[in-house]
Amino acid sequence: METTIKKTGKRTIITAAIWGATYLPVLYLLKHGGLDKQASVLLSVVPIITFIIFIYSYIKQMGALDEVKQRIQFEAVVISFALALLLMMVLCLFDVAGLLSYDYFGFAFLELYFMGFYFVGYFIAKQKYIA
Amino acid sequence: MKNTIKVERAKKNWTQADLATHIGISRQAVNSIETGKFVPSTVLALRMATAFECTVEMLFQLEDNN
Numbered sequence: 001m002e003t004t005i006k007k008t009g010k011r012t013i014i015t016a017a018i019w020g021a022t023y024l025p026v027l028y029l030l031k032h033g034g035l036d037k038q039a040s041v042l043l044s045v046v047p048i049i050t051f052i053i054f055i056y057s058y059i060k061q062m063g064a065l066d067e068v069k070q071r072i073q074f075e076a077v078v079i080s081f082a083l084a085l086l087l088m089m090v091l092c093l094f095d096v097a098g099l100l101s102y103d104y105f106g107f108a109f110l111e112l113y114f115m116g117f118y119f120v121g122y123f124i125a126k127q128k129y130i131a
Numbered sequence: 132m133k134n135t136i137k138v139e140r141a142k143k144n145w146t147q148a149d150l151a152t153h154i155g156i157s158r159q160a161v162n163s164i165e166t167g168k169f170v171p172s173t174v175l176a177l178r179m180a181t182a183f184e185c186t187v188e189m190l191f192q193l194e195d196n197n
Contacts, residue, residue, distance in 0.1 A: 068157070
């Protein structure tokens, strides 16, 4: 079982690295490449595909984990989802009030915040079950 | 919920890692269950009972506040 977990864990890390390796250059090219709309849309598909592969691998890994680790992942996602909703609510209120600065809360930043929330949730859940 | 996993392990002279290998979970998971931080599923409780050759009731007991 441990071998299966290690194998699927390694696969998830590799697919995450592939997603990062495709996403960042595409992001750069879309911003600075001077591509036309059609090429931009086509290029955007590449990190979407690698992200789907990563998520598929992540979900498959969840199935190979034992009960405690599955609970940790579940609680990490619940906490990160709650924090994401909270952030969205705050941003909505700020936006309505005309106080929102898109320099810090654009879509690219939100992505980073959401990833950070997952790790916050993971840390909290891990402390609860595996101290 | 309290449990007697530590006692049963001692009877068999098993470490947490030994028990983990027998029931197919991680050592951290065994530690989490043994210290009462996590309540296992019925299937896992039955697997533990089988490994220790005892009943689930012998391994896990309800406390007054349960």
